[in-house]
Structures are given as C-alpha cells and as structure tokens.
Amino acid sequence: MLDLTNLYRPKSAEEAVRALLEGEGTGLYVAGGTIVVPTGSPSLDYLVDLTDAGLDYVEVEDTSDGRVLAIGATTRIADLSLSPELASPALRALFEATTDLGTHTVRNRATVGGNLYAAHFPSDLPPAFLALGASVRLQGVDGPREVSLEDFYARRSEVYRRGDLIVEVRVPGGHEDLASAFEKTGRTRVDVAIVNCAAAVTVSGGTIEAARVALNGVSAIPFVAADAGAYLTGKSSTEDVFREAGRLVSASVSPRGDHRASADYRRKVAGVMTARALSRAAGGA
Numbered sequence: 001m002l003d004l005t006n007l008y009r010p011k012s013a014e015e016a017v018r019a020l021l022e023g024e025g026t027g028l029y030v031a032g033g034t035i036v037v038p039t040g041s042p043s044l045d046y047l048v049d050l051t052d053a054g055l056d057y058v059e060v061e062d063t064s065d066g067r068v069l070a071i072g073a074t075t076r077i078a079d080l081s082l083s084p085e086l087a088s089p090a091l092r093a094l095f096e097a098t099t100d101l102g103t104h105t106v107r108n109r110a111t112v113g114g115n116l117y118a119a120h121f122p123s124d125l126p127p128a129f130l131a132l133g134a135s136v137r138l139q140g141v142d143g144p145r146e147v148s149l150e151d152f153y154a155r156r157s158e159v160y161r162r163g164d165l166i167v168e169v170r171v172p173g174g175h176e177d178l179a180s181a182f183e184k185t186g187r188t189r190v191d192v193a194i195v196n197c198a199a200a201v202t203v204s205g206g207t208i209e210a211a212r213v214a215l216n217g218v219s220a221i222p223f224v225a226a227d228a229g230a231y232l233t234g235k236s237s238t239e240d241v242f243r244e245a246g247r248l249v250s251a252s253v254s255p256r257g258d259h260r261a262s263a264d265y266r267r268k269v270a271g272v273m274t275a276r277a278l279s280r281a282a283g284g285a
C-alpha cells in the first residue's frame with residue numbers, strides 16, 4: 001500500500017524530470033497507475049503524476065525520412081485503439097495489441113508509456129512497436145534524445161539513465177506493402193500474456209522482401225527475433241515457411257516457467273504465435 005509524503009503534478013516533461021530527480025526520498029513516475037497503485041510499496045515517498053505534462057496525443061508527422069506516427073507517452077491505450085491512424089494493414093499489429101490488452105477498465109486508465117516501461121509484465125505493446133521498427137523519445141536531465149525501441153530494451157543499462165522519462169513513441173511509416181499482425185496467448189481473455197508476438201512483413205509477388213518478428217514473455221525483455229527475420233527474407237510467402245520461422249524462434253528462446261505456464265509450454269507457444277502472426281500479416285500484405 002502507498003504511504004506518500006508528496007505528489008507532484010508537473011506541467012511539462014522537463015519539469016517532470018526535475019521533480020523526479022529533486023524529490024526527497026524514493027520517487028516514481030505515475031501515469032495511468034494500473035501498476036504503480038496496486039503494487040506500489042510503502043517505502044515510496046513521492047510520485048510524479050504525468051497527467052498534466054502535455055504528453056497525451058497521437059499525431060502524424062511528415063519528416064525527411066517519410067511519415068511518422070508520433071504517440072505521446074500518456075496516451076491511454078483505449079484512446080490509441082480508437083485512433084483512425086491505426087486502421088491500416090501496416091499498423092494492424094498495434095491496433096490488435098491495444099484491443100487485446102486487459103479489460104476496458106484497464107485500457108481506459110493504462111498508458112502507452114507505462115506499458116513500454118513495465119515491459120517485464122510481459123506487456124502487449126512492446127512486440128507490436130518492435131515489429132514496426134519504432135523508436136522512443138526520452139527526456140533526460142540533459143535534454144531530449146531518441147533511441148530505437150530495440151536498444152531501449154536490449155541495451156537498457158546503457159541507454160536508460162535514472163530519471164529518464166519516456167516522452168513519445170515514434171512509428172515509421174514503412175513501405176506501402178507493409179502489413180502486420182499481433183498474437184497473444186493468456187490463461188484468460190483478459191489476463192496478461194503468457195506469450196505475445198507481432199510480425200510485420202513486406203511481400204511482393206509472393207516473395208517476402210522484409211520481415212520483423214518480435215516477442216514478449218519468453219525472455220526477461222521483449223526482443224526482435226533476428227534469426228527468424230533473416231530466414232524469412234527472400235523466401236516464398238507460404239505456411240511452411242512461416243512454420244519454419246516459428247520453429248527457429250522456439251529453438252532460440254530459453255524462457256522461464258512460472259505460475260502461468262511452464263518454460264516448455266512458453267517455448268512451444270512462441271513458435272505457434274510466430275507462425276500465426278506471420279500468416280495473418282502476410283494475408284493482409
């Protein structure tokens with residue numbers, strides 16, 4: 001249970017970072033609070049509430065590298081799922097991840113930034129954003145910077161510094177033939193995932209030109225299955241090829257078992273989720 005001394009409500013990302021670093025005792029950011037409130041420890045002294053920090057938006061930007069979908073960190077999952085920008089084959093994985101996440105009540109509170117930060121849960125948005133090649137904008141004490149989401153997870157101890165705030169996630173527009181899909185297995189429809197997986201593929205004339213597969217629930221962090229992506233490139237878009245990519249993923253992961261599922265079950269399901277996500281993505285390509 002929380003027993004706080006202070007609650008800060010900064011009006012900007014810069015102010016939020018300062019509040020977190022300068023607060024007395026132990027502090028945390030809080031966005032939707034769906035994790036912090038039920039699991040927060042009494043040793044927490046203060047929270048920095050991000051509600052008024054101006055990070056609730058979904059925007060399309062035209063940049064020199066093409067179209068980018070910019071999603072503010074405190075955007076609620078429910079709001080993101082309703083964004084018309086997600087109604088395209090390319091972003092279907094993201095749409096499906098937002099609608100498969102928890103219950104209506106959770107989606108109405110939970111935010112994109114909280115979901116990306118607490119990826120160990122294992123949360124649903126990271127595989128979708130990873131498959132789509134997203135990056136995150138971080139606000140640190142020295143100013144803002146952008147890192148690929150893949151590095152944010154794989155090299156977290158190097159790229160993430162104390163007090164860093166996730167400000168925005170950025171999804172590149174991608175090729176016009178890009179299509180994606182998201183798959184999830186859980187104990188119930190609304191429980192957190194046992195394994196989840198997203199695939200994004202570009203198919204031209206029946207040949208896979210590029211593929212990215214990302215998973216969560218089968219290692220300590222969400223990750224891009226690079227071997228599967230390399231295997232798929234240049235192959236025919238067929239169910240046999242997708243199953244083989246799934247077999248490669250199963251063979252490459254070393255999950256831990258827990259009260260939700262054994263390690264062996266997670267390994268097998270990772271392969272099945274991979275093949276299914278690829279098949280559905282390719283069907284939309």
Ligand SMILES: Cc1cc2nc3c(=O)[nH]c(=O)nc-3n(C[C@H](O)[C@H](O)[C@H](O)COP(=O)(O)OP(=O)(O)OC[C@H]3O[C@@H](n4cnc5c(N)ncnc54)[C@H](O)[C@@H]3O)c2cc1C
Pocket residue numbers: 028029030031032033034035036037038050073074100101102103106109110111112113114115116117118121122123124125164165166167190191192193
């Ligand atoms: C009943 C229930 C069911 C759930 N089901 C699912 C599910 O199916 N799928 C799923 O993915 N998750 C699920 N969750 C977990 C959770 O709701 C989500 O991960 C949610 O997106 C977390 O976002 P939040 O804004 O509520 O985070 P908060 O609780 O506010 O914060 C979580 C953590 O992230 C940090 N944080 C928050 N925002 C930022 C930021 N911008 N920058 C840096 N750090 C930040 C906080 O300091 C804290 O450590 C469930 C939770 C509950 C209670």
